[in-house]
Amino acid sequence: MSDLDIAEVAQRAGVTAATLRFYEEKGLIRSIGRRGLRRVFGNDVLERLALISLGRAAGFSLDEIGRMFAPGGTLDIDRGLLAERADELDRTIRRLGALRDGLRHAAACPAPSHLECPTFRRILRAAESKSLARRLPSTRRSL
């Protein structure tokens, strides 16, 4: 059940073959060997890729994710770091929630121009102070 070629891994993981090569080059995944020139992957690579995807979604950079894989191939994530990232995520969520409410109001607001709407101005003022989040991934999956 192992022995996947790059195209299959790509398809199953929802990334391109080029991305897989890129990840391998960065040390994030490994191929189990070669068939001629071509890489052969074990199916454990899929779990690894899921892990990478999850990490990205949580706002970790590829480098950070790379550091989470212990030499043995197992996972070695600092639990404190996880909690910290969860808190960070939580703050982001709160801000985005406020923003969403603001947008929603502005969309429904009867004022002729948004600038004349008191609520919109309040949001503006709030936005003026502090801004947002940390890098969040864009996940612009090709087409």
Add this chain to the structure above:
Amino acid sequence: MSDLDIAEVAQRAGVTAATLRFYEEKGLIRSIGRRGLRRVFGNDVLERLALISLGRAAGFSLDEIGRMFAPGGTLDIDRGLLAERADELDRTIRRLGALRDGLRHAAACPAPSHLECPTFRRILRAAESKSLARRLPSTRRSL
């Protein structure tokens, strides 16, 4: 109360002077004139910058934001677009919420390795399917 020099605008808006020149070049803001070589800004530019900041926080690109300013200098945001963006934000928030819970669990989980924790594996599986959000700003304000 008008008549701000670039440094003051920069300081008050929390961006660098270079960023202001960049925004002007992109047509996002305008200086009201020059004192010699130097730009002079009206204080309305601060509101404009707040608007830009808000837009960025909501996930709009600078180009998109640029298109929201009507020729007259007033605001011209499609309310449908706003609602759409609010919905998008809402979906993002939900995903991030699930992710946050997942991270939190993983941080507290007693399993020796995250990979052995059933909950973590469930999150992994969820992450495997669909991924995240649209471009969210990074807001890496200077240092």
Add this chain to the structure above:
DNA sequence: GCTTGACCTCAAGTCGACTTGAATTTGCAT
């Protein structure tokens, strides 16, 4: 046996939003 399409490598390009550097000019305080 031959074609062909998937795969390979390596280098360079892309995208967005700025930042940085070099060379020059100048408004303002002393």
Add this chain to the structure above:
DNA sequence: ATGCAAATTCAAGTCGACTTGAGGTCAAGC
């Protein structure tokens, strides 16, 4: 009047995560 910190322009660089292109290799189906 003079000095200099701060402003100006324009070009190029940066960062992260890939993508794209050129040129070459090769396993498998006909």
